[in-house]
Amino acid sequence: MSNAPPDAALQDPRLKLIFDSYQRLTGKRLLDSAPFDPEVMWHALHAIVAHGTEVDPVFFYGNRTALQRFEMTFDDFVRLPSRLSAEPLAQEARTKLLERVTKHGFIDDYSGMRISSSNRRFMIANATVWNLLDAAGVYHGQAATFIA
Numbered sequence: 015m016s017n018a019p020p021d022a023a024l025q026d027p028r029l030k031l032i033f034d035s036y037q038r039l040t041g042k043r044l045l046d047s048a049p050f051d052p053e054v055m056w057h058a059l060h061a062i063v064a065h066g067t068e069v070d071p072v073f074f075y076g077n078r079t080a081l082q083r084f085e086m087t088f089d090d091f092v093r094l095p096s097r098l099s100a101e102p103l104a105q106e107a108r109t110k111l112l113e114r115v116t117k118h119g120f121i122d123d124y125s126g127m128r129i130s131s132s133n134r135r136f137m138i139a140n141a142t143v144w145n146l147l148d149a150a151g152v153y154h155g156q157a158a159t160f161i162a
Contacts, residue, residue: 019056019078020088028074029055031146032064032157039120039144044159061138064146064157065096071155072096079162085130101129111143115156120144124158138162 029052036044044062048054055062061080065071076084076091084091084099100108107126114121124141141160147153 019053022092023056023075023077023088024052026075028064028146028154031148031154032062032075035146035148036120036142036144036157036159038147038149040122040142059162060159061162062157062159063096063099064155066155067153070095070097073099074155075157083130083136083162084128085132085134090131099128101127101135112156115143115145119147124160 030050033044033050033055036042045051045054045058056077058077059079061083062075062077063073063080064075065073073091073094073096076086076088081088081091086094097105097108111121111124111126120142121144122140122142124143125137125139126141127135127137129135138160141158143156143158145153146155146157
């Protein structure tokens with residue numbers, strides 16, 4: 015897997031929304047010491063993923079760290095319905111998590127089992143999950159970050 019981000023991973027205007035909504039909702043910076051920079055997001059040591067507002071939400075972003083954990087290419091990841099990142103038995107818990115995020119704006123205490131493309135299971139702990147809200151409060155999906 016290449017360390018170079020695909021153009022689609024750098025040019026999507028929703029990347030700034032991921033960055034800005036995280037700070038607006040949590041009061042923290044997504045990238046500790048850096049201003050918004052798509053290249054820095056791509057190379058962050060913590061996973062960053064986001065999905066849209068489809069009826070069955072599909073990921074539109076996963077940084078290099080997330081793609082390594084999920085053992086996927088960017089092109090494959092951005093076609094994946096986000097619910098399929100969890101095992102079938104964990105999907106109900108994932109649904110409840112997303113309902114909490116929708117209601118409260120963000121949570122920073124999520125832990126759960128995820129599954130890679132090779133069916134390798136891995137635990138994410140202390141993940142922050144937040145709503146993607148623009149400055150006007152319009153909902154555009156949800157994002158998450160976790161230590162990989």
